Amino acid sequence: MTTPTHSSRQPAAPLRVAAIGYAFMGKAHSNAWRNVASFFDVPAVEQAVLVGRDPVQVAEAAAKYGWAESATDWRDVIDREDIDIIDICAPGWMHAEIAIAALEAGKHVLVEKPLANTLAEAEAMTAAAAKARKRGVQSMIGFNYRRVPALTLAKELIAEGRLGTVRHVRAAYLQDWLSDARSPMTWRLRKETAGSGALGDIASHAIDQVLFLLGEDVTEVTGRLHTFVDHRPGADGPEQVTVDDAAWATLTLTSGAIASVEVSRVATGQKNSLKLEIYGDKGTILFDLEALNELGFLDATVPVREQGFRRILVNEPEHPYLEAWWPQGHIIGWEHTFTHQIRDFLRAISEGSEPSPSFEEGLNVQHILAAIEESAAAKSSLIQLSNTNESAHATEGA
Structure with missing residues (x-):
């Protein structure tokens, strides 16, 4: 009888994660950390610590x-030496201080978008990330909509030339949730805590999608911001809203x-x-997040009598990320984008490669947001941008 042999190789110790923030984003990220290894082949992780200001509420969460x-x-x-990853789900005004401290301590860092509340903070974070990367410490910004399978498929189709030359894009x-003027004041409506309103909150997503899908840089910007409800009910009476309700660029x-980019929270x-x-000269792609399993595609290279938008249901194992989920025909949801992001x-981290979107990419979006604000303040003047990606990488090599 042959005695079975066992490999002497020991499995790697689980990566221990600490998440900072337990509200909306903290809940979404927690769900992803809890489920990622159940569906994808990834390094083992442990949900070690959840951090929040209220001891009772954070313990319950x-x-x-x-x-x-x-x-x-x-x-x-x-x-703590037993923590490997810091996941920052706290408000934007805390991002820079926490991320820089974590990177300097040798922790891998995932931070929610936008990268920071100010351009100066974003630049400091990017410099810290570049320095840490030389020591094998990775960092990534959480633009989770890049991980919608239909949008990843759209990027592949564009890269394959299925649209030909892209001429223009509309992103809205x-x-x-702020349409009712009686909606109460929150930290998201104060510039000192939120940085900006709809601009940083959701225009950052729309702009990142334009850059992600086309793989290009922005060279010129015009923008406008507007606050439709300038006061909201506060604990001690009406409080002034100091950020935008809507933005156009x-x-x-x-x-x-x-x-063209249009965003609104009203x-x-x-x-x-x-x-x-x-829109390209050979085809068009349509997408709506409220139908995130679908992609509209028109092939303008076929005869006119055969042209028309067709609906691609993006839930086949051949589609991005979907090999790990349910049998074909069974749709996935918004929460899955965070699981894909953490995957x-x-x-x-396991491969020692640079994740995307990097802090440099987040800084690029931050430059565009700042240019929109500058243009809006100057009453729609044109703001020219240099290649911010190049300047970010120049920072990395410094």
């Missing part, structure tokens, strides 16, 4: 979301293509509608 323990001081958690991200891309009846239209982040 930690137990509910699957975290081993809770804490109230993120600095103490970053200093519309919500209505026209972007010129390196190829000469033009992108678009009555629109719940979470990110619509994208990409890609963990694989990059």
